[in-house]
Amino acid sequence: MKVLIVEDDPLHRSYLHEAVCAALPECETVIEAASGTTGETLARDHKSAHIVMDLQMANRNGIEAARTIWKERPETRILFWSNYSDEAYVRGVSRIVPDGAAYGYVLKSASDERLKLALRSIFVENQCVIDREVRGLQQKSLGQNNGFTDSEYEILVDIALGLTDRAIARRRNLSLRSVQNRLQSLYDKLDVYQTVGFEQEDGRFNLRTRAVTIAFLRKLLNYSALERAEAELQEWLAERA
Amino acid sequence: MKVLIVEDDPLHRSYLHEAVCAALPECETVIEAASGTTGETLARDHKSAHIVMDLQMANRNGIEAARTIWKERPETRILFWSNYSDEAYVRGVSRIVPDGAAYGYVLKSASDERLKLALRSIFVENQCVIDREVRGLQQKSLGQNNGFTDSEYEILVDIALGLTDRAIARRRNLSLRSVQNRLQSLYDKLDVYQTVGFEQEDGRFNLRTRAVTIAFLRKLLNYSALERAEAELQEWLAERA
DNA sequence: CCAGAAGTTGCGGGTTTACGCAAGACGCGG
DNA sequence: CCGCGTCTTGCGTAAACCCGCAACTTCTGG
Missing domain, CATH: 3.40.50.2300 (Response regulator)
Structure with missing residues (x-):
């Protein structure tokens, strides 16, 4: 051997x-x-x-x-x-x-x-x-009781890459609104809505970026995952030149 | 010894x-x-x-x-x-x-x-x-030729945490517009504006999230920095209850 | 003391996001 | 075949974001 x-x-x-x-x-x-x-x-x-x-x-x-x-x-x-x-x-x-x-x-x-x-x-x-x-x-x-479905994970990666809703829609062949739906369910699952003191005021987070951060802190994402996703993105961009 | x-x-x-x-x-x-x-x-x-x-x-x-x-x-x-x-x-x-x-x-x-x-x-x-x-x-x-000033780094961390412009303004005692200025210079330095194929169309990135991603890929940020920043944020939130 | 550089703020407006509402589309057990 | 749950999509709106323009405040070197 x-x-x-x-x-x-x-x-x-x-x-x-x-x-x-x-x-x-x-x-x-x-x-x-x-x-x-x-x-x-x-x-x-x-x-x-x-x-x-x-x-x-x-x-x-x-x-x-x-x-x-x-x-x-x-x-x-x-x-x-x-x-x-x-x-x-x-x-x-x-x-x-x-x-x-x-x-x-x-x-x-x-x-x-x-x-x-x-x-x-x-x-x-x-x-x-x-x-x-x-x-x-x-x-x-x-078993997706608490976990993320593939589509949620996918969209998490997409926003983590910094794509706009529209760009994601094109990439995944979805309508704008569908992308946003997936985003919402992602936000739900990540529990992004902690209103965070800020006294009485609005004081919410920027949901999009906050979601990425939370994912990072929970190790749903890490450097190497980002790196790979970025490489895939560049590839996809290249093949539609 | x-x-x-x-x-x-x-x-x-x-x-x-x-x-x-x-x-x-x-x-x-x-x-x-x-x-x-x-x-x-x-x-x-x-x-x-x-x-x-x-x-x-x-x-x-x-x-x-x-x-x-x-x-x-x-x-x-x-x-x-x-x-x-x-x-x-x-x-x-x-x-x-x-x-x-x-x-x-x-x-x-x-x-x-x-x-x-x-x-x-x-x-x-x-x-x-x-x-x-x-x-x-x-x-x-x-020597800040190519590097980031402290204020730029600071705001990078703030958006990475997922704060809104307004929240950052409150936290750093700045006006909304100043926060946005700093954001712009951050975007410049990080070179976020690669319009990225997408054929003829707009297809830009979501600047805010893209900036965070690029910072991660360039190791300006990493897990432990995020973790520390998050802890500081929670602390700050607690002391204004 | 002043010119000029650097940073801060307000205003205004175009774009993007977040999301409620509601109409279809699809799958699946009965 | 029908009913029901799960996606998908469009429309519309309020909020947030990006940013050009321009007036002010500091600072700093001459």
């Missing part, structure tokens, strides 16, 4: 290296990549079938890298190893995993034991392993 | 521990804290004069912790050791450092050598050491 490690931080990388060797005696080669892009090319060159991938890396982040890798060979098994369980990451990952693929999501705060178990489960048993905490988020966002 | 290490990540913490011991043979005790809050209390209990502090930690981030520590004993020497050199962090730090205090800012990507040098410079020689890259940012933001 050959395992590819994609991880920014040299400390974490060497820790992972050891963990892999300890958990998988049948693994005879470990390759390391220090960035998303080199991870992609190494995966291609070595036809890697077993990858451990950090999310949040400096250049190209883990989700991007995983997407291109999975696009080329969807049966690749990837274990995501991340510091955070932001809903933005969880959504990002579950959006790109090909159906039937085995993957895992383990937090860096997990114990050695847990990490090793996850390594064996995915790479040997070909089974999905998703951290309890992350799992919770998934449930919540899929 | 006694050194206090405040750092989330166990790997980084033990790495730091070793680095401190190697660089400072005169250091007989090393104390470790795994979060900002325990860092604060340990600093108080031990009257720590030498601290190495991570920024971005899960609960209370490094800037908060440093602020309360410096408030109690401004002559404390703190070396910030961070993954990123976001302008938001740099601004955050330089906003709270007491004048005359010795402090340092070293990136985690720096070599062992550089880290050890910084440790000696600050803790033994009582000298400021700021990473080249970070220094560049400081220059740029202070």
Whole structure:
């Protein structure tokens, strides 16, 4: 077995290296990549079938890298190893995993034991392993009791990018009013309407920007999600030139 | 000499521990804290004069912790050791450092050598050491050729929080129009006006939200800056009840 | 002391947002 | 086939936002 490690931080990388060797005696080669892009090319060159991938890396982040890798060979098994369980990451990952693929999501705060178990489960048993905490988020966002529907999430991203209502309407093929409807339900769910003291006066927030902020604070959005969304936007803009 | 290490990540913490011991043979005790809050209390209990502090930690981030520590004993020497050199962090730090205090800012990507040098410079020689890259940012933001003035940065934060023009006016004791002036100069500097294809049509951005997004993408803002700003806002709201 | 730069305010008007109201469109179990 | 809930869309309005124009207040260097 050959395992590819994609991880920014040299400390974490060497820790992972050891963990892999300890958990998988049948693994005879470990390759390391220090960035998303080199991870992609190494995966291609070595036809890697077993990858451990950090999310949040400096250049190209883990989700991007995983997407291109999975696009080329969807049966690749990837274990995501991340510091955070932001809903933005969880959504990002579950959006790109090909159906039937085995993957895992383990937090860096997990114990050695847990990490090793996850390594064996995915790479040997070909089974999905998703951290309890992350799992919770998934449930919540899929079962839409408190979570956001895809259309709400989509429009959240759109306003976060700074698009006008009209621009969103064009992009998503909707009428202006529909865009605004979706916005309203987003505002409802995000609970943007805290009238905020300001004594007796009106003193409301600017709903649009406030929604983005709250989403950020609740980790529905984060830097990497924004970055990806911005890239998609630029792409979309380019192809209608 | 006694050194206090405040750092989330166990790997980084033990790495730091070793680095401190190697660089400072005169250091007989090393104390470790795994979060900002325990860092604060340990600093108080031990009257720590030498601290190495991570920024971005899960609960209370490094800037908060440093602020309360410096408030109690401004002559404390703190070396910030961070993954990123976001302008938001740099601004955050330089906003709270007491004048005359010795402090340092070293990136985690720096070599062992550089880290050890910084440790000696600050803790033994009582000298400021700021990473080249970070220094560049400081220059740029202070010498305001391309950078932002304080008032522009302030208003950036205010709209990022989702305040309305009127609310900002009240908070900063300005007229509505002045707020809007500052907004305009912010928009100029952030270069929000890329009309963006959309064929012949108007299709502009929503300037307000777009400004926030661009600031995020350029790391003028980041999660921890937002978090702090939000806390300050709530505080301000509370004290006018 | 004055000219000029920089920042603050008021006024006015064009545009964008937020949202109530109401008419259709679509899906789905009975 | 009908009724009902969930989207979508249009219309209209009040508020918020963006910003040009122009009068004032500080400041600052000469």
